[in-house]
Amino acid sequence: xxxxxxxxxxxxxxxxxxxVLAGGLRPHxxxxxxxxxxxxxxxxxxxxxxxxxxxxxxxxxxxxxxxxVRAQSGGDEILVLxxxxxxxxLPRVAEAWRQDGGAxxxxxxxATSRLAPQAVQGAPADVFFSADDAWMTWLEDRGxxxxxxxxxxxxxxxxxxxxxxxxxPAGPADLAKxxxxxxxxxxVPAGRYAREALEATGVWQAxxxxxxxxxxxxxxxxxVARGEAGAGIVYGTDALxxxxxxxxxxxxxxxxxxxxYPAAVLTSAPHPELARAFIDxxxxxxxxxxxxQAGFLVASGPPPPATPPLVASTxxxxxxxxxxxxxxxxxxxxxxxxxxxxxxxxxxxSFRGKVLLSTxxxxxxxxxxxxxxxxxxxxxxxxxxxxxxxxxxxxxxPFTILGAALAALAVGLPLYVLTVRNAFEAVDPHYEELSWxxxxxxxxxxxxxxxxxxxxxxxxxxxxxxxRALGEFGATVxxxxxxxxxxRTIALAIYTLLEAPAARRDTWILVGASVAISLAALVGYEAxxxxxxxxxxxxxxx
Amino acid sequence: xxxxxWRGLRLDVRVPLEDHPLEVRLESQARSVAIVGPxxxxxxxxxxxxxxxxxxxxxxxxxxxxxxxxxxxxxxVPPWERRVGWVPQDVLLFPHLxxxxxxxxxxxxxxxxxxxxxxxxxxxxxxxxxxxxSGGERQRVALGRALLSAPRLLLLDEPFxxxxxxxRDQLSxxxxxxxxxxxxxxxxxxxxxxxxxxxxxxRWHLRGGTLEPL
Numbered sequence: 001x002x003x004x005x006x007x008x009x010x011x012x013x014x015x016x017x018x019x020v021l022a023g024g025l026r027p028h029x030x031x032x033x034x035x036x037x038x039x040x041x042x043x044x045x046x047x048x049x050x051x052x053x054x055x056x057x058x059x060x061x062x063x064x065x066x067x068x069v070r071a072q073s074g075g076d077e078i079l080v081l082x083x084x085x086x087x088x089x090l091p092r093v094a095e096a097w098r099q100d101g102g103a104x105x106x107x108x109x110x111a112t113s114r115l116a117p118q119a120v121q122g123a124p125a126d127v128f129f130s131a132d133d134a135w136m137t138w139l140e141d142r143g144x145x146x147x148x149x150x151x152x153x154x155x156x157x158x159x160x161x162x163x164x165x166x167x168x169p170a171g172p173a174d175l176a177k178x179x180x181x182x183x184x185x186x187x188v189p190a191g192r193y194a195r196e197a198l199e200a201t202g203v204w205q206a207x208x209x210x211x212x213x214x215x216x217x218x219x220x221x222x223x224v225a226r227g228e229a230g231a232g233i234v235y236g237t238d239a240l241x242x243x244x245x246x247x248x249x250x251x252x253x254x255x256x257x258x259x260x261y262p263a264a265v266l267t268s269a270p271h272p273e274l275a276r277a278f279i280d281x282x283x284x285x286x287x288x289x290x291x292x293q294a295g296f297l298v299a300s301g302p303p304p305p306a307t308p309p310l311v312a313s314t315x316x317x318x319x320x321x322x323x324x325x326x327x328x329x330x331x332x333x334x335x336x337x338x339x340x341x342x343x344x345x346x347x348x349x350s351f352r353g354k355v356l357l358s359t360x361x362x363x364x365x366x367x368x369x370x371x372x373x374x375x376x377x378x379x380x381x382x383x384x385x386x387x388x389x390x391x392x393x394x395x396x397x398p399f400t401i402l403g404a405a406l407a408a409l410a411v412g413l414p415l416y417v418l419t420v421r422n423a424f425e426a427v428d429p430h431y432e433e434l435s436w437x438x439x440x441x442x443x444x445x446x447x448x449x450x451x452x453x454x455x456x457x458x459x460x461x462x463x464x465x466x467x468r469a470l471g472e473f474g475a476t477v478x479x480x481x482x483x484x485x486x487x488r489t490i491a492l493a494i495y496t497l498l499e500a501p502a503a504r505r506d507t508w509i510l511v512g513a514s515v516a517i518s519l520a521a522l523v524g525y526e527a528x529x530x531x532x533x534x535x536x537x538x539x540x541x542x
Numbered sequence: 543x544x545x546x547x548w549r550g551l552r553l554d555v556r557v558p559l560e561d562h563p564l565e566v567r568l569e570s571q572a573r574s575v576a577i578v579g580p581x582x583x584x585x586x587x588x589x590x591x592x593x594x595x596x597x598x599x600x601x602x603x604x605x606x607x608x609x610x611x612x613x614x615x616x617x618x619v620p621p622w623e624r625r626v627g628w629v630p631q632d633v634l635l636f637p638h639l640x641x642x643x644x645x646x647x648x649x650x651x652x653x654x655x656x657x658x659x660x661x662x663x664x665x666x667x668x669x670x671x672x673x674x675x676s677g678g679e680r681q682r683v684a685l686g687r688a689l690l691s692a693p694r695l696l697l698l699d700e701p702f703x704x705x706x707x708x709x710r711d712q713l714s715x716x717x718x719x720x721x722x723x724x725x726x727x728x729x730x731x732x733x734x735x736x737x738x739x740x741x742x743x744x745r746w747h748l749r750g751g752t753l754e755p756l
Contacts (some may be wrong), residue, residue: 439648441620
């Protein structure tokens with residue numbers, strides 16, 4: 001076993017936010033049945049359509065359009081899935097590597113327990129940094145990591161933190177007196193180390209009843225930093241990075257499995273050679289200096305070289321807004337024919353299995369979005385037949401903007417279909433019958449009567465789906481990850497920024513953008529719904 | 543076709559309406575048939591059966607020697623191939639189209655549209671939306687739209703209900719003239735005996751779910 005040394009570094013705080021629930025908006029139930037209807041003319045319709053398409057063009061151009069999509073999938077850059085406790089330090093290592101002639105690196109940071117299943121599902125990532133051996137072994141057992149590429153050069157300590165200024169427990173026995181004790185999730189490495197340490201020191205029974213679980217270790221840290229929990233068990237580096245907490249004591253190494261960060265190349269790696277080179281660099285002397293500066297334990301090696309420049313690892317709000325709008329537009333446009341087709345089918349046809357179809361369409365409205373995301377990942381992940389086929393065609397879904405759009409679409413589709421269905425139901429079927437008797441068959445009747453009369457309602461549905469897509473979180477994070485500059489949308493960026501209080505201003509920019517776009521969409525929806533009702537209005541006085 | 547050799551109508555149809563079943567047995571060689579009866583008797587349903595939009599209808603419909611509804615095979619001729627000029631009671635002009643576009647909906651050439659509009663005295667309203675028409679104007683436009691679809695059979699459901707007396711007489715005279723000129727047979731539904739006397743050669747009474755000659 002190598003010798004481990006410890007250093008320290010200045011702060012950065014992290015936290016996390018419970019995913020915001022999607023608003024359960026109910027489309028407008030328009031039960032009006034026009035009798036003799038005379039209403040707003042085709043000109044308004046055409047103007048409306050022209051305005052909308054002009055807007056779409058502007059937005060697509062302004063936000064980079066399809067070229068952005070293209071840029072995501074190619075190029076010499078690697079994707080690293082890494083434990084949340086490495087959020088601060090790994091991007092700086094990556095920057096040093098890039099300056100040293102390495103490639104660009106993108107990261108998806110999360111609890112190891114959340115990343116590992118993504119890797120098994122075939123996330124097209126190159127490198128995996130686990131926060132314990134157990135998860136790495138789990139990955140090995142599933143043949144997800146390339147044998148022989150695994151390196152163990154990084155370690156950490158386990159500490160108890162309290163809110164800054166609070167009375168610090170002197171030892172494990174005092175933890176029983178703390179109001180709430182924050183730990184990482186049960187399957188998260190930090191949560192498991194903590195449980196081991198508490199059991200080894202004989203206090204688990206005493207504290208178990210007031211344990212609260214964050215998702216990743218950073219979630220637990222944030223609870224302590226906010227004073228929600230009286231104490232928490234986190235890594236030594238987390239305690240150093242968060243100025244709002246202070247360290248009470250460190251658990252002795254013999255009370256828990258040593259904290260290690262095994263790193264390995266994934267078998268699904270699009271760039272295995274670069275992946276190997278990045279791990280080698282991270283295990284080398286230059287990276288060692290960065291790790292030590294951040295407080296990590298590092299296996300001994302040659303003396304550290306000069307410290308490379310710091311690189312900020314906070315999300316870029318402008319990039320997040322761009323990605324969000326692009327994702328929402330893709331979802332809205334791709335969903336349009338689907339919503340119109342299904343909405344019309346639900347409004348006008350009765351067929352075997354209608355209830356089943358309706359249930360399937362509406363399910364994402366009530367299912368947790370993460371479940372929707374998980375199901376999508378099961379179907380489209382690169383280990384599934386369909387996912388393999390898509391990847392073979394050059395359109396991989398997981399961890400791409402396409403995946404983000406699909407997740408947003410799946411979650412937004414119920415509102416879309418419901419609104420469009422209402423729009424068609426509000427059109428008196430007698431218009432269609434009348435059109436038939438005038439010698440116009442069902443298909444042309446749909447184009448000339450049903451569709452034009454329902455257009456405001458259809459656009460209202462699109463607006464609602466767009467707004468819902470903008471707010472999507474749970475399904476996106478599962479299917480598309482949280483990759484800066486690629487799939488990190490507004491919601492994901494806010495989620496990430498809440499772990500970096502240094503960036504309050506950016507957080508507020510994103511929160512403001514999110515609220516503004518959502519409200520604008522709702523105002524637009526209301527206006528369009530009113531127009532839909534007016535369009536079908538019975539004339540004044542018969 | 544409704545030419546000299548008009549072979550008449552034969553209906554033997556049952557429609558399961560919500561409150562009572564409608565049994566319609568009608569056989570007529572007349573070029574102009576009226577169905578009278580109290581409101582709610584199912585008069586409009588008879589026209590819907592002829593137009594082919596009453597999907598609950600079962601039985602037989604033969605018009606001018608052609609089978610439209612067959613007891614064994616169901617609907618033989620769909621509504622878009624029947625060429626009936628249906629003017630429903632609720633008029634139902636397409637609200638998103640102008641008067642001109644409504645008149646031309648079935649694809650008549652512009653000269654015919656203009657001529658028909660002149661005949662029905664709506665040529666001053668061509669660019670208006672239906673919402674901005676009076677009840678009488680809308681009825682005339684709906685009649686024009688039906689005539690411009692080159693119908694083999696005209697179905698009129700309370701065609702003059704929204705008109706006052708002078709206009710009503712004037713329009714019923716117009717309908718009579720046009721139907722005769724183009725030899726289009728017609729089926730007329732009304733609760734008003736006066737209308738039917740001007741237009742119909744033969745009158746039937748719908749009562750208690752069945753039809754009887756009057």
